[in-house]
Amino acid sequence: MHALTAPLPFAPLGLSLDEVRENRILNLWSAILSRHPDQENGIHESDAELLPLPGSDQLLAVTVDTVAEEIALGFYSTPETIGWMAVTSSLSDLAAVGAAPLGLLIAAILPDGGEVAGDFQARLAAGIEAACRDAGTHILGGDTNRGDACVMTSCAVGLVPRSGVIRRVGCRAGERVYATGPLGAGAAAAARGLLGLGEALWREEDYRPRARLREAMLLRGLATSAMDTSDGLVATLDQLARLNRVAMCITEPAERLLDPRVDALRRRLGLSPFPFLAAEHGEFELVFTLRPEDEGLLLHRAAEIGWEPLLLGHTAPGGGLLLGKHEIDGARIRNLVDECGGDPRRYLELLLAADPSNHPTRGG
Amino acid sequence: MHALTAPLPFAPLGLSLDEVRENRILNLWSAILSRHPDQENGIHESDAELLPLPGSDQLLAVTVDTVAEEIALGFYSTPETIGWMAVTSSLSDLAAVGAAPLGLLIAAILPDGGEVAGDFQARLAAGIEAACRDAGTHILGGDTNRGDACVMTSCAVGLVPRSGVIRRVGCRAGERVYATGPLGAGAAAAARGLLGLGEALWREEDYRPRARLREAMLLRGLATSAMDTSDGLVATLDQLARLNRVAMCITEPAERLLDPRVDALRRRLGLSPFPFLAAEHGEFELVFTLRPEDEGLLLHRAAEIGWEPLLLGHTAPGGGLLLGKHEIDGARIRNLVDECGGDPRRYLELLLAADPSNHPTRGG
Numbered sequence: 006m007h008a009l010t011a012p013l014p015f016a017p018l019g020l021s022l023d024e025v026r027e028n029r030i031l032n033l034w035s036a037i038l039s040r041h042p043d044q045e046n047g048i049h050e051s052d053a054e055l056l057p058l059p060g061s062d063q064l065l066a067v068t069v070d071t072v073a074e075e076i077a078l079g080f081y082s083t084p085e086t087i088g089w090m091a092v093t094s095s096l097s098d099l100a101a102v103g104a105a106p107l108g109l110l111i112a113a114i115l116p117d118g119g120e121v122a123g124d125f126q127a128r129l130a131a132g133i134e135a136a137c138r139d140a141g142t143h144i145l146g147g148d149t150n151r152g153d154a155c156v157m158t159s160c161a162v163g164l165v166p167r168s169g170v171i172r173r174v175g176c177r178a179g180e181r182v183y184a185t186g187p188l189g190a191g192a193a194a195a196a197r198g199l200l201g202l203g204e205a206l207w208r209e210e211d212y213r214p215r216a217r218l219r220e221a222m223l224l225r226g227l228a229t230s231a232m233d234t235s236d237g238l239v240a241t242l243d244q245l246a247r248l249n250r251v252a253m254c255i256t257e258p259a260e261r262l263l264d265p266r267v268d269a270l271r272r273r274l275g276l277s278p279f280p281f282l283a284a285e286h287g288e289f290e291l292v293f294t295l296r297p298e299d300e301g302l303l304l305h306r307a308a309e310i311g312w313e314p315l316l317l318g319h320t321a322p323g324g325g326l327l328l329g330k331h332e333i334d335g336a337r338i339r340n341l342v343d344e345c346g347g348d349p350r351r352y353l354e355l356l357l358a359a360d361p362s363n364h365p366t367r368g369g
Numbered sequence: 370m371h372a373l374t375a376p377l378p379f380a381p382l383g384l385s386l387d388e389v390r391e392n393r394i395l396n397l398w399s400a401i402l403s404r405h406p407d408q409e410n411g412i413h414e415s416d417a418e419l420l421p422l423p424g425s426d427q428l429l430a431v432t433v434d435t436v437a438e439e440i441a442l443g444f445y446s447t448p449e450t451i452g453w454m455a456v457t458s459s460l461s462d463l464a465a466v467g468a469a470p471l472g473l474l475i476a477a478i479l480p481d482g483g484e485v486a487g488d489f490q491a492r493l494a495a496g497i498e499a500a501c502r503d504a505g506t507h508i509l510g511g512d513t514n515r516g517d518a519c520v521m522t523s524c525a526v527g528l529v530p531r532s533g534v535i536r537r538v539g540c541r542a543g544e545r546v547y548a549t550g551p552l553g554a555g556a557a558a559a560a561r562g563l564l565g566l567g568e569a570l571w572r573e574e575d576y577r578p579r580a581r582l583r584e585a586m587l588l589r590g591l592a593t594s595a596m597d598t599s600d601g602l603v604a605t606l607d608q609l610a611r612l613n614r615v616a617m618c619i620t621e622p623a624e625r626l627l628d629p630r631v632d633a634l635r636r637r638l639g640l641s642p643f644p645f646l647a648a649e650h651g652e653f654e655l656v657f658t659l660r661p662e663d664e665g666l667l668l669h670r671a672a673e674i675g676w677e678p679l680l681l682g683h684t685a686p687g688g689g690l691l692l693g694k695h696e697i698d699g700a701r702i703r704n705l706v707d708e709c710g711g712d713p714r715r716y717l718e719l720l721l722a723a724d725p726s727n728h729p730t731r732g733g
Contacts, residue, residue, distance in 0.1 A: 030513055033487065037494035041472050041507035054509035056471055059528070061425060069474040069524055073514045107420055108405050110433040112476075112522045117711070123397065130401035143405035145418035148522075149394055150437045151711070156516070158476045160433050160524040164423070347481070347515070 020247045020324040022049060024336035026343050028244075049248060051172045052101035052233055053163070063164040066104035070094040070235075071158045078349055079198035080286060084125050086209055088132020091157035096140050096216035097233040097289040103171040103225045104163035106140065106218065111147035114156040129157075140216055169225030176230040176249045176294035178322040183303075184290045184315045185217040188238050189267035189281035191288040196270075199349050207270055214289035220314075221291065223306040230294045234287035236339075238262070241292045242317075242326050243335025249294075249320070254327045256318040264288070279328070279360040280353075283338050294320060331361035384611045384688045386413060388700035390707050392608075413612060415536045416465035416597055417527070427528040430468035434458040434599075435522045442713055443562035444650060448489050450573055452496025455521035460504050460580035461597040461653040467535040467589045468527035470504065470582065475511035478520040493521075504580055533589030540594040540613045540658035542686040547667075548654045548679045549581040552602050553631035553645035555652040560634075563713050571634055578653035584678075585655065587670040594658045598651035600703075602626070605656045606681075606690050607699025613658075613684070618691045620682035628652070643692070643724040644717075647702050658684060695725030 022028040028049065035048045045055035045064055053068035072081070072091050081087045092109060099106050111133060115126060126149075137143055194212035196202060217233075224231060230249060234241045242253040259278035260268055267281055295303060307314050318327075326333040338359060345351035357363075386392040392413065399412045409419035409428055417432035436445070436455050445451045455475060463470050475497060479490060490513075501507055558576035560566060581597075588595060594613060598605045606617040623642035624632055631645055659667060671678050682691075690697040702723060709715035721727075 030490070033490060034494050034511070034513075037491060038498050038508045039502070041509055044472075044507075044509060054472075054474065056509065058422065058425070059427070061422070063423070065429075065471065065526070067472075067474055067509060067524070067526055069476045069510070069512050069522070071476045071478065071512050071514045071522070073478055073516055077516075107429065108408075108418075108431075110418065110431055110524060112433045112435045112524075114435065114437055114520065126394070126397060127401060130398050134402050138403070143408075144402045145405055145408060145420065145431060146433070147398070148433050148435050149398075150435045152437055152441075152520070153517075156478065156520060158433070158435070158512075158522040160431070160474060160476075162429070162431055162526065 022247050025243070025339045027339065045170070046172060050174050052098040053104060055102065055170060062167050064167055064170060066099055066102050066163045066165050067160065068095050068098035069158060069160045070098065071156065073156045075286065076155050078195070080195045082198065083209060084128035085132035085135070086212070087155060087157055088129045089136040089213055091159045092133055092136035092140070093214055093216050093289055094235060095159040095161035096142070096218060097235060099161050099163040100217045100221040101171065101231050101233045101291055102165055103169050103221050104165035105222070106142040106161055106163040108143050108145040108162060109137070110145055110160040112150070112158040113147065114150045114152040114154070116153065116155055117151055140218055166225070171221070171224055171228045171231045171293070173230055173232045173245060174248050176245070176251060176320055178251050178320050180229060180294045180296055180320045181300055182253060182255070182292065182294050182317045182319055184234070184238070184262070184292050184317055185220045186290045187262065187264040187315060188234065188288055188290060189263040189278070190214065191234070191237060191286045192281040192284035193267045193270055195284055195286040199353065206273060211266060216289060217291050219310065220312055223303070223310070224293055227295050227299050227303055228293040229296065231291050234290045234292060236285050237283060237287040238292070239283040239326065239333060239335060240285060240339050241287070243339060245292065245294070246324055246326055246335070250324060252321040252323040252325050252327065254318045254321050255329065257316055259328060262315065262317065277360055277362045279362055280356050282328070283356060283359070285339070285342055292317070328361065333361060386611050389607070389703045391703065409534070410536060414538050416462040417468060419466065419534060426531050428531055428534060430463055430466050430527045430529050431524065432459050432462035433522060433524045434462065435520065437520045439650065440519050442559070444559045446562065447573060448492035449496035449499070450576070451519060451521055452493045453500040453577055455523045456497050456500035456504070457578055457580050457653055458599060459523040459525035460506070460582060461599060463525050463527040464580045464582045464585040465535065465595050465597045465655055466529055467533050467585050468529035469586070470506040470525055470527040472507050472509040472526060473501070474524040475508055476514070476522040477511065478514045478516040478518070480517065480519055481515055504582055530589070535585070535588055535592045535595045535657070537594055537596045537609060538612050540609070540615060540684055542615050542684050544593060544658045544660055544684045545664055546617060546619070546656065546658050546681045546683055548598070548602070548626070548656050548681055549584045550654045551626065551628040551679060552598065552652055552654060553627040553642070554578065555598070555601060555650045556645040556648035557631045557634055559648055559650040563717065570637060575630060580653060581655050583674060584676055587667070587674070588657055591659050591663050591667055592657040593660060595655050598654045598656055600649050601647060601651040602656070603647040603690065603697060603699060604649060604703050605651070607703060609656065609658070610688055610690055610699070614688060615684040616687040616689050616691065618682045618685050619693065621680055623692060626679065626681065641724055641726045643726055644720050646692070647720060647723070649703070649706055656681070692725065697725060
């Protein structure tokens with residue numbers, strides 16, 4: 006098991022993690038911070054951090070996530086949405102490693118405002134409680150501070166048997182690629198906030214993603230890799246391709262990957278599926294891989310709980326990301342937020358311009 | 370043990386937790402959030418949250434702290450200080466429950482700024498690493514986001530044997546009150562930031578509090594209550610008095626409680642010790658109580674590691690807080706931040722005006 010805690014042997018060939026700004030930032034930090042000698046995951050290797058517990062065959066899984074830009078950009082405008090998402094974002098990281106939650110901590114920065122603030126806090130807490138109840142877990146404690154804007158940070162702790170841990174690394178060429186459910190609702194929620202879509206097209210309450218904790222239990226011992234789509238499908242596939250040094254080939258038609266509500270929305274807006282799969286605000290599904298011979302067992306287990314895993318495609322030797330016949334420059338897509346200088350309108354323009362279905366086929 | 374997880378039976382008489390705004394906020398949240406059925410601490414009852422681990426006699430201790438206002442107000446101006454304090458603030462909560470750290474997570478909101486941001490992040494990481502090394506622990510992972518201002522949230526996880534847990538509740542009248550070390554450096558650091566004190570008076574690097582983890586190990590089984598002084602001595606004593614329904618009588622002369630560097634500073638500024646003990650920015654010592662018959666054992670254990678616990682005074686029947694002969698209105702002091710409407714100059718004025726050594730003796 007401990008081989009996984011060593012640094013990944015990045016070969017000079019292939020797609021480098023460092024092509025993506027987010028990975029560069031993490032590498033900058035990890036060059037300075039010394040690693041816990043017992044930590045069971047290397048940098049980039051899992052959605053949650055994994056530590057052995059003395060005298061136990063369970064690993065402690067811990068993760069932290071901040072919801073800030075999503076609030077500032079108006080993707081989450083009601084306190085109920087903000088609370089729900091603060092909980093879901095960190096629980097989803099636990100799901101991605103196969104862990105069952107023990108509970109969460111919440112650190113909230115709350116805008117000033119006297120009595121209004123009290124009502125805001127009560128609605129925020131109601132959103133938090135709703136997401137916790139839905140996931141069967143609890144808030145253990147937290148910290149509140151005052152500030153100019155609302156920022157929510159959640160920390161989730163959980164347990165996973167050592168034999169059941171799921172990491173981002175571990176898949177090979179020739180495996181199946183699945184998602185836990187249909188995609189695109191995160192992009193739709195972002196579009197609602199940015200473009201001010203009317204209620205008839207998309208309501209804020211249409212976006213209430215659930216951390217895939219129950220499904221993840223069934224993936225223990227089956228998934229060879231997994232990662233949540235908190236940053237959208239393209240970012241997730243791109244990172245898994247880089248980490249595992251495989252190509253991710255999405256062979257199912259893109260329309261079929263979309264949540265039906267999202268497919269209806271994109272048709273009314275006259276858009277292709279691409280921006281809904283590529284935008285950097287995801288739907289908190291899990292993308293996972295498994296060996297073809299395990300597919301029957303997956304579908305059997307899934308049927309027992311009424312879950313329909315969504316086949317995306319397969320892995321192949323090499324690297325990179327194929328959507329149908331189109332080669333996708335994952336690093337470019339993932340760096341668009343920087344390229345646009347934080348201007349969301351410019352981001353949308355660049356994202357739509359990067360849609361390969363608008364261009365002659367380059368690869369494949 | 371489980372009696373402690375039930376709500377505290379607040380009698381209608383005595384000092385209510387609700388007199389303090391911070392307690393009211395926490396009570397507002399806890400009225401909405403459902404409690405974890407297995408949680409080993411009630412609301413307000415400990416600095417870190419405590420959960421049983423299946424098949425273990427160890428409790429998991431988890432805590433989260435945000436450093437935001439201290440940065441915005443200029444108390445922490447260098448990235449090294451910010452990083453150090455982000456780590457220390459949550460480790461100090463682990464110390465207060467007697468836990469040994471497993472590691473930390475850091476969520477950072479970083480100001481934009483291209484290459485400058487890279488240097489800022491490297492120095493921030495260096496401050497984090499320095500505090501972790503000093504405490505013998507590690508950063509397990511984290512999350513970075515962009516924002517207008519730097520905000521750091523740290524989450525610490527640790528373990529404590531069930532028999533060694535220390536809580537805020539448990540002391541009775543007639544016990545000794547101690548601090549782990551001299552006080553006032555937090556107030557001095559805040560004064561430096563607010564008043565722009567020159568380097569000759571107080572340097573930012575003079576404030577590098579250490580979470581009292583090593584000392585807390587020796588308090589397991591001895592301390593009948595403990596709480597860290599992250600909000601200053603007066604707030605800590607006031608909260609312990611309210612929670613335990615005792616009076617906290619500080620009988621040692623106030624000058625003797627001050628860090629010698631702080632005592633020199635306050636003499637040069639012509640100030641009494643009071644504002645350095647009452648300001649709501651503390652020094653991350655632990656205040657703890659113990660039975661008089663255990664004092665010998667404490668001092669014996671302490672001497673073995675070269676630690677000198679600082680006697681403050683004793684507990685007495687009743688409630689409230691006495692500094693020498695002066696009765697202190699702890700709720701008033703703790704609510705000053707709100708009374709001043711967030712204006713730090715006004716806060717200082719109100720704090721100095723509340724100094725009982727400037728007034729005829731009211732109580733005692």
